Amino acid sequence: MVNAEIGVIGGSGLYSFLEDVTEVRVDTPYGRPSDSLFLGEVGGRRVAFLPRHGRGHHLPPHRINYRANMWALRSVGVRQVLGPCAVGGLRPEYGPGTLLVPDQLVDRTKSRMQTYYDGEPRADGTVPNVLHLGFADPYCPAGRKAALASARARNWEPVDGGTLVVVEGPRFSTRAESRWHAAMGWSVVGMTGHPEAVLARELGLCYTTTTLVTDLDAGAEAGEGVSHDEVLKVFAANVDRLRAVLFDMVGALPAEADRDCPCSRALDGLDPGIELP
Numbered sequence: 001m002v003n004a005e006i007g008v009i010g011g012s013g014l015y016s017f018l019e020d021v022t023e024v025r026v027d028t029p030y031g032r033p034s035d036s037l038f039l040g041e042v043g044g045r046r047v048a049f050l051p052r053h054g055r056g057h058h059l060p061p062h063r064i065n066y067r068a069n070m071w072a073l074r075s076v077g078v079r080q081v082l083g084p085c086a087v088g089g090l091r092p093e094y095g096p097g098t099l100l101v102p103d104q105l106v107d108r109t110k111s112r113m114q115t116y117y118d119g120e121p122r123a124d125g126t127v128p129n130v131l132h133l134g135f136a137d138p139y140c141p142a143g144r145k146a147a148l149a150s151a152r153a154r155n156w157e158p159v160d161g162g163t164l165v166v167v168e169g170p171r172f173s174t175r176a177e178s179r180w181h182a183a184m185g186w187s188v189v190g191m192t193g194h195p196e197a198v199l200a201r202e203l204g205l206c207y208t209t210t211t212l213v214t215d216l217d218a219g220a221e222a223g224e225g226v227s228h229d230e231v232l233k234v235f236a237a238n239v240d241r242l243r244a245v246l247f248d249m250v251g252a253l254p255a256e257a258d259r260d261c262p263c264s265r266a267l268d269g270l271d272p273g274i275e276l277p
């Protein structure tokens with residue numbers, strides 16, 4: 001049965017041990033997503049897993065087809081998306097292993113398609129209208145609540161709120177950039193949180209991110225700056241409890257009939273000009 005209600009964008013470590021996982025290849029008007037969708041059941045809910053960087057992690061953040069990814073998830077029935085990601089901490093107190101559930105986002109990416117509604121004819125001849133959607137609060141309030149409660153239940157006290165600044169990558173920040181991000185009062189820095197959140201909003205999907213701090217960003221300490229090895233090591237040390245929190249979150253998300261957050265009404269009164277899957 002090719003359907004799911006919740007999407008989880010994350011690596012193969014999240015779904016590889018589930019029983020009865022169905023691999024589904026999906027094509028979209030925007031091309032292929034990062035990989036197949038892997039459909040399975042978590043806590044009685046149907047979940048579609050999508051490896052953000054492709055299996056084998058071959059896609060750097062700026063080459064991910066974010067539009068295809070979100071479209072593919074919606075096309076199998078997904079209406080709520082969890083998009084966990086690894087980040088650098090911008091304050092000394094947000095050291096490696098910190099779990100922060102952001103409530104704000106700053107876009108510092110440069111080359112990514114971040115809308116479906118650009119008035120450009122698509123390959124099938126249909127033309128989306130130009131729309132300007134509200135994005136003042138980029139994350140789903142119900143999803144954030146589920147994230148915070150699930151982390152606390154696992155004795156992993158999360159940071160409630162903060163600003164995720166998303167940079168283009170794939171390089172890490174310079175010290176000057178990092179000091180600037182911190183001076184602006186932003187909390188954590190990553191490379192994949194945008195445009196996932198805004199594309200979800202444009203499709204009327206709920207989107208929640210949980211960020212795992214894997215390193216202190218270059219300006220937040222006097223050390224050597226970030227290394228990729230360090231990031232992988234911290235991620236590996238935390239992957240089990242991150243998976244536990246994510247799976248609890250899946251179970252804690254509202255049922256489709258009980259979804260009453262603003263995300264689900266994002267397109268009310270608007271005409272996309274194209275049919276959503």
Ligand SMILES: [Zn+2]
Pocket residue numbers: 140141142143205206207261262263264
């Ligand atoms: Zn929502």
